[in-house]
Amino acid sequence: MFNKLTIDDIEVSGKRVFCRVDFNVPLDENGAITDDTRIRAALPTIRKLVDSNAKLILASHLGRPKGEANPKYSLAPVAPHLSELLGRPVAMAPDCIGPQVEGLVSALNDGDVLLLENLRFHIGEEKNHEDFARQLAALCDVYVNDAFGTAHRAHASTAGVPALVRPAAAGYLMQKELQYLGQALAEPQRPFVAVIGGAKVSDKILVIENLLGKVDTLLIGGGMAYTFLRARGVATGKSLVEEDRVELAAELLAKAQQRGVELMLPEDHLMADSFSAEATPVASDGVTIDDSLMALDIGPKTRERYARVITGARTVVWNGPMGVFEFNAFAEGTLAIARALAETDCLSIIGGGDSVAAVNKTGLQDKMTHISTGGGASLEFLEGKQLPGVVALSDR
Numbered sequence: 387m388f389n390k391l392t393i394d395d396i397e398v399s400g401k402r403v404f405c406r407v408d409f410n411v412p413l414d415e416n417g418a419i420t421d422d423t424r425i426r427a428a429l430p431t432i433r434k435l436v437d438s439n440a441k442l443i444l445a446s447h448l449g450r451p452k453g454e455a456n457p458k459y460s461l462a463p464v465a466p467h468l469s470e471l472l473g474r475p476v477a478m479a480p481d482c483i484g485p486q487v488e489g490l491v492s493a494l495n496d497g498d499v500l501l502l503e504n505l506r507f508h509i510g511e512e513k514n515h516e517d518f519a520r521q522l523a524a525l526c527d528v529y530v531n532d533a534f535g536t537a538h539r540a541h542a543s544t545a546g547v548p549a550l551v552r553p554a555a556a557g558y559l560m561q562k563e564l565q566y567l568g569q570a571l572a573e574p575q576r577p578f579v580a581v582i583g584g585a586k587v588s589d590k591i592l593v594i595e596n597l598l599g600k601v602d603t604l605l606i607g608g609g610m611a612y613t614f615l616r617a618r619g620v621a622t623g624k625s626l627v628e629e630d631r632v633e634l635a636a637e638l639l640a641k642a643q644q645r646g647v648e649l650m651l652p653e654d655h656l657m658a659d660s661f662s663a664e665a666t667p668v669a670s671d672g673v674t675i676d677d678s679l680m681a682l683d684i685g686p687k688t689r690e691r692y693a694r695v696i697t698g699a700r701t702v703v704w705n706g707p708m709g710v711f712e713f714n715a716f717a718e719g720t721l722a723i724a725r726a727l728a729e730t731d732c733l734s735i736i737g738g739g740d741s742v743a744a745v746n747k748t749g750l751q752d753k754m755t756h757i758s759t760g761g762g763a764s765l766e767f768l769e770g771k772q773l774p775g776v777v778a779l780s781d782r
C-alpha cells in the first residue's frame with residue numbers, strides 16, 4: 387500500500403543527505419523551547435541517518451517569518467536541544483542557502499549533523515521558487531522528507547527539492563503517519579467509526595463527504611453538530627450555526643442515508659447562557675436548545691451512546707473535539723470519547739491540532755494507536771487528497 391521509497395531502501399553512507407523535518411516548535415519570549423514533541427518525533431529518522439554515516443543536513447521552517455530573516459523565528463535554539471537529545475554535536479548554519487552554508491556542508495564528515503536556518507527566511511520557500519529549490523538541491527545528494535506536518539504544502543523544501551534530487555525517500559515519521567492513516571481509510575477493520583467534531587461544518591465538509599463513502603457510523607459533535615440539528619428542524623437557541631451551510635448539512639444527512647451510513651447527532655447537550663469559561667453548565671432535557679442558551683458540549687446521554695458505539699468498533703478515526711474542551715465545565719464530552727477509545731481494543735487514529743491537545747490533556751495518549759503530528763496534513767489526508775510532499779517522493 388505504501389509505494390514510496392523509505393530511508394530503509396536507500397544508501398546514504400558518505401552522502402550528503404538533505405532531510406526536511408518539522409522543527410516548528412513553540413518558543414517562549416526568551417527563545418526557550420516550550421514543547422519539543424516535534425523534535426523528538428524526528429529522532430528515529432535522524433538517528434538512523436547518522437548511524438548510517440550520512441552527512442546530515444536538517445532543514446525546517448519555524449513560524450511565519452514571511453520571507454524575511456527575523457531572529458524571533460531563528461532555529462538556533464533547536465541545535466543545542468537536538469544535540470542534547472542525540473548525544474552528539476549539531477552545528478547551526480547562519481542561513482539555509484549561500485556560500486557560507488555551502489562551505490559548512492562541504493566540511494561535514496560522515497555522521498556529522500548540520501541544522502540549516504529557517505527555510506521561510508526566504509520567500510522562495512513558500513512560493514516554491516525554482517531558483518531557491520535549486521540552491522537547496524545543490525547542497526545534497528539524497529533527499530529525505532520526515533515533515534508530515536507540512537506534506538500538504540507544495541513548498542520548495544517539500545516539492546521543489548525532491549523534484550531535483552533523487553532518490554527522494556520518506557523518513558520513519560512520514561512513513562508511520564501515512565501507513566496508519568492509509569490503512570484506516572483503505573482497508574479498515576469493521577465496524578469503522580468516524581468521530582467528527584470541532585467548531586465549524588465548513589472546515590470539515592470534505593472530510594465528512596470522503597468518510598461517508600468509507601465508514602459504517604459517523605458520530606458528529608462539537609460546534610458543527612448544531613448546523614446539522616438545524617437542518618433536521620431542531621431548535622438550536624444561541625448555539626453556533628452556520629446559516630449558509632444548513633442546506634449543505636441537509637444534503638450530507640441525505641447522502642449518509644443513501645449510503646447506509648448511520649450518522650448520529652447529539653440527543654442532549656450541556657448549555658450555557660454565554661461563551662465563557664465561568665458559565666454554569668445547564669443540562670438540556672432533550673434535543674431542543676432553549677432560545678436563551680447555547681450548547682457548548684454534548685450531554686450525558688449522547689456521551690454514553692457515542693461511547694457505546696466506539697466500544698463496538700474495530701477502527702476509529704477521530705477529528706475534532708465534542709465541545710469547548712478548553713473550558714473545564716464543557717470538556718466532559720471530549721474526554722468521554724478519549725476514555726472510550728482508551729478502553730476499546732481497536733485501531734484508533736487521532737488527527738487535528740485541537741483534538742490531539744484534548745487527548746494529551748487526558749493523559750490517555752499512550753492508549754491510542756496513532757496520534758497524528760500533522761493537523762492540516764492529516765485533515766487533507768482524511769479529505770482523500772494527495773499530499774504534494776508525498777507525491778514528490780520516489781516510487782518504490
Ligand code: ADP
Nearest residue numbers: 584585608609681682706709710738739740741
Ligand atoms: P481540530 O483542530 O482537532 O481539527 P477544530 O479546530 O475543528 O478541531 O475545532 C476545535 C474547536 O472547536 C475548539 O477550539 C473548540 O472550543 C471548538 N468547539 C467545540 N465545540 C464547540 C461548540 N459547541 N461551540 C463552539 N465551539 C466549539
Ligand code: MG
Nearest residue numbers: 738739740741
Ligand atoms: Mg484546530
